[in-house]
Amino acid sequence: MLRYLLNRLLWIPVVLILLSLVTFVISRLVPGDPVKLAAGPQARPEQIEKMIEEFGLDRPLHEQYLRYMGGLLQGDWGYSIGNRRAVLPDLLTYFAATLELTVVATLLGLLVGIPLAVVAARWRDRWPDHLSRFVSIGAVSVPVFWIAIVLQLVFGQLLQWLPVSGRFDPRQSYPQSITGILLLDTLLAGNLPGFWTASRYLLLPALCQSLLVVALITRQLRGDLLEMLRKDFVMVARANGIQERILWSRYLMKNAMIATVSMLGFLIGFALGGSVLIEFVFDWPGIGQYATKAALLLDFQVIMGSTLFIGVVVVVVNLFTDLAYRLVDPRIRFS
Amino acid sequence: MASSVSPPSSRLARWREDHASQLSDLRRGLFRFARNRLSLLGLWIVVVMLGVAVTGSTWVPFPGDTLGDVHMDNRLQPPNATHWFGTDDAGRDVFTRVIVATRTSFQVGLIILGVAISIGVTLGAVAGYVGGTPNQIIMRLTDVMLTFPGIFLPMALAAALGRGMVPAMLALSVTWWPGYCRLVEAQMLKVREEDFVAGARAIGASQRRVIFRHILPNTLTAIVVKASMDFGFAVLALASLGFIGIGIQPPEPDWGSMIALGRRFMPGAWWISTFPGLFMFVMVLGFNLLGDGLRDLLDPNATVK
Numbered sequence: 001m002l003r004y005l006l007n008r009l010l011w012i013p014v015v016l017i018l019l020s021l022v023t024f025v026i027s028r029l030v031p032g033d034p035v036k037l038a039a040g041p042q043a044r045p046e047q048i049e050k051m052i053e054e055f056g057l058d059r060p061l062h063e064q065y066l067r068y069m070g071g072l073l074q075g076d077w078g079y080s081i082g083n084r085r086a087v088l089p090d091l092l093t094y095f096a097a098t099l100e101l102t103v104v105a106t107l108l109g110l111l112v113g114i115p116l117a118v119v120a121a122r123w124r125d126r127w128p129d130h131l132s133r134f135v136s137i138g139a140v141s142v143p144v145f146w147i148a149i150v151l152q153l154v155f156g157q158l159l160q161w162l163p164v165s166g167r168f169d170p171r172q173s174y175p176q177s178i179t180g181i182l183l184l185d186t187l188l189a190g191n192l193p194g195f196w197t198a199s200r201y202l203l204l205p206a207l208c209q210s211l212l213v214v215a216l217i218t219r220q221l222r223g224d225l226l227e228m229l230r231k232d233f234v235m236v237a238r239a240n241g242i243q244e245r246i247l248w249s250r251y252l253m254k255n256a257m258i259a260t261v262s263m264l265g266f267l268i269g270f271a272l273g274g275s276v277l278i279e280f281v282f283d284w285p286g287i288g289q290y291a292t293k294a295a296l297l298l299d300f301q302v303i304m305g306s307t308l309f310i311g312v313v314v315v316v317v318n319l320f321t322d323l324a325y326r327l328v329d330p331r332i333r334f335s
Numbered sequence: 336m337a338s339s340v341s342p343p344s345s346r347l348a349r350w351r352e353d354h355a356s357q358l359s360d361l362r363r364g365l366f367r368f369a370r371n372r373l374s375l376l377g378l379w380i381v382v383v384m385l386g387v388a389v390t391g392s393t394w395v396p397f398p399g400d401t402l403g404d405v406h407m408d409n410r411l412q413p414p415n416a417t418h419w420f421g422t423d424d425a426g427r428d429v430f431t432r433v434i435v436a437t438r439t440s441f442q443v444g445l446i447i448l449g450v451a452i453s454i455g456v457t458l459g460a461v462a463g464y465v466g467g468t469p470n471q472i473i474m475r476l477t478d479v480m481l482t483f484p485g486i487f488l489p490m491a492l493a494a495a496l497g498r499g500m501v502p503a504m505l506a507l508s509v510t511w512w513p514g515y516c517r518l519v520e521a522q523m524l525k526v527r528e529e530d531f532v533a534g535a536r537a538i539g540a541s542q543r544r545v546i547f548r549h550i551l552p553n554t555l556t557a558i559v560v561k562a563s564m565d566f567g568f569a570v571l572a573l574a575s576l577g578f579i580g581i582g583i584q585p586p587e588p589d590w591g592s593m594i595a596l597g598r599r600f601m602p603g604a605w606w607i608s609t610f611p612g613l614f615m616f617v618m619v620l621g622f623n624l625l626g627d628g629l630r631d632l633l634d635p636n637a638t639v640k
Contacts, residue, residue, distance in 0.1 A: 146616065277579070292579050300494075307487050
């Protein structure tokens with residue numbers, strides 16, 4: 001276990017170097033001059049000259065990369081040429097919002113996906129199975145930015161049940177930030193109306209983001225359950241006259257859930273990817289929205305910063321899932 | 336069968352005899368496929384969509400509306416008998432634009448997958464067959480590319496390359512290959528150990544011949560299944576870039592940018608966003624249902640029951 005852990009930890013710097021290399025290469029592809037864009041149409045040539053020097057764009061490429069890498073390590077992720085703010089602190093602020101959305105979406109996805117998988121496996125090739133297949137394939141097929149707009153139209157504008165943009169009611173005082181995660185902050189402060197408001201703002205975007213999770217969970221768990229059903233221990237249990245209900249809850253689910261749990265980290269990574277468009281549509285102040293706005297303005301340090309940040313988050317999440325998986329399942333720990 | 340009694344005379348009959356077991360597998364597979372209504376539905380959707388993509392521009396009611404035509408007297412009309420999906424803010428027929436966008440989407444989707452499969456299969460084959468250091472380098476790069484979730488990386492790349500169809504296509508093509516690389520590598524590692532590969536090598540087949548004639552054809556099934564599901568996703572990704580505003584630019588018809596346009600007129604003129612999205616949903620659903628059915632059909636594990 002320790003050796004494995006060391007091995008994994010040693011890989012992390014390598015992966016991070018590769019990640020930064022990818023974003024660095026992309027950032028140097030920009031053909032339209034981002035500096036000129038940032039300086040504005042009235043900029044004098046010497047101003048542009050000065051900015052090029054400031055960004056180090058006149059140096060040889062390897063020097064630029066080392067400079068970029070050195071900056072990253074010291075917490076200098078560059079700054080937005082749009083609003084001149086440093087990228088890393090902003091990323092950390094926005095990340096709390098993205099994390100909140102992603103975690104809630106993943107939980108919602110589990111809540112729907114697990115029962116859907118169980119009924120599909122229980123009544124294989126009957127209508128519940130077909131329904132579950134249709135729902136999970138439908139959930140990945142729907143353009144997420146479109147369903148977001150349709151939900152906004154129906155629940156926000158026609159029925160007027162839920163707010164459609166932002167993270168909190170601008171007319172109420174914004175909760176004091178403790179963790180940056182509004183649901184937690186309001187609960188910690190004992191602010192129940194605030195919790196209610198934050199939940200209402202969170203519901204629609206989380207619902208959209210959970211679609212992907214529902215689809216993946218349903219397919220995975222259904223397959224694992226069907227595989228378990230073919231195992232000998234199931235036949236033995238049935239021959240001993242065990243109740244179906246107990247067979248499912250104690251024998252099958254416990255075994256089949258292992259793969260699903262190990263997928264959780266991967267799912268969170270996946271859901272993070274979906275945050276780009278959802279945050280854009282719901283005006284959710286997270287990393288996805290930060291990155292899309294930057295992409296439109298060609299604010300390249302922000303684009304590269306957010307891409308790299310998300311990459312790092314996924315690497316870390318994957319590492320923890322792997323470790324948790326090993327701790328939970330002795331068969332893997334001792335192999 | 337008659338051909339087993341007398342020696343087969345025509346080449347077709349001989350071919351059928353040589354491939355009898357594959358043919359019966361295929362027939363059984365088709366039977367299973369046809370029994371699954373959802374897979375059939377997928378097949379139908381894909382066929383109809385292909386037809387729309389190929390012929391659409393010849394029969395749309397308002398061909399002029401695909402580009403810069405403006406009919407201000409006719410703007411924001413709700414769906415009616417002449418304009419099935421209504422009209423947009425410049426009075427253009429939404430139905431026409433949705434239909435015509437199909438062709439572009441399909442073309443771009445094909446190019447994206449074509450490039451991605453070429454890169455992914457080549458790298459995966461090299462990594463899987465050669466092994467050692469090349470394998471490590473290629474697979475670590477693949478891992479890193481797969482680390483960036485969703486549309487983050489293509490978005491960054493497309494933004495860097497500039498707006499429009501070509502940058503978006505390029506960005507998606509060069510970020511889409513890692514899945515194929517990983518798939519082919521895993522398949523190669525498996526197939527490499529089979530007896531028929533050892534046999535080919537024993538009779539002196541060159542390395543290239545072993546890879547391209549003996550191993551790769553055996554990974555084809557997996558690639559086809561993945562590609563049939565990926566096609567819908569590639570089209571979706573292209574539309575996502577259009578929606579954000581860095582993909583295909585209006586007035587060029589594109590589902591993503593049409594949906595983005597409709598957002599500006601949202602509660603009132605709901606049809607501008609709703610119909611392109613619905614159409615795209617049906618298309619992606621078709622490809623996914625088909626791909627899912629194909630996977631069940633071609634998955635060798637599924638036949639052992």
